[in-house]
Amino acid sequence: MEKSQIVPIDILQLSLAFGLILVSAGLARLMRIGLEKQLLWASIRMVVQLLATGYLLHLVFAVNSPFPVILMLFAMTLFSLQVAGGRIKKKMPHFYRVVGSSIIIGCGGVTFYFSLLVVGYTPWFDPRYLIPLAGMIIGNAMNGAALAAERLDSEIHDRRDEIETALCLGATSGQASESAVRKAFGAALIPTMNTMAATGIVALPGMMTGQILSGTEPAVAVRYQIAIIFAITCAVAVTSFMIIIQGYRKYFTKAHQLK
Secondary structure, eight states, X not given: OOTTOOOOOOHXXXXXXXXHHHHHHHHHHHTTOSOHHHHHHHHHHXXXXXXXXXXXXXXXXXXXXXXHHHHHHHHHHHHHHHHHHHHOSSOOTTHHHHHHHHHHXXXXXXXXXXXXXXXXXXXXXXXXXXXXXXXXXXXXHHHHHHHHHHHHHHHHHHTHHHHHHHHHXXXXXXXXXXXXXXXXXXXXXXXXXXXXXHBXXXXXXXXXXXXXXXXOOHHHHHHHHHHHXXXXXXXXXHHXXXXXXXXXXXXXXXXXXXX
């Protein structure tokens, strides 16, 4: 087998891999946590989504135009917003508008900066680069967005008496909610920082592993992985910052009164 070739996986091998999900569901049932159906449904949903994505990517790759690429990026953003919203039971006011605009600004800005200046491929809309890179950035930023929004809401409600006291003493809404804002932002960054700390020793990231399996030199794969982790970290930070800065204001009136 040549170095550039990758070992194919057929339907039988995929079926064997699905056995691992059945083991997971069996353990969930054994422990009586009630998640076996959710595990099976999530796995089936993932398969359907990936098959549909593969078909769409095949069509997008065949069209030399930025419009289907931009449309797919927009669909990815909407889906990430829906997933983030589904994870949070109690949402901040104007959740979808705040989080949606933050994902567009944070992930969109970082993706195009990374694509145009760091990687520097041409044309700028090449779907073989832009869509996978955007997917990694949006997917990770989505997790940070959900954490930031959820933590901000819980901090505002847990500190309600403290915030109202500060407002009564003449503090602005920004001053009264400063501690809640800081804690929410910190909570959003912790998972990404933990991932960076473990990468290369505890875990080999998917992008790097995929490149190595496809025949890319390990040194090149490592440089790509380092660069994309930097981009993901920035996207999480910018998206979370935008959510928190926009979001905390939604809890107050224009007269700096807590709603």
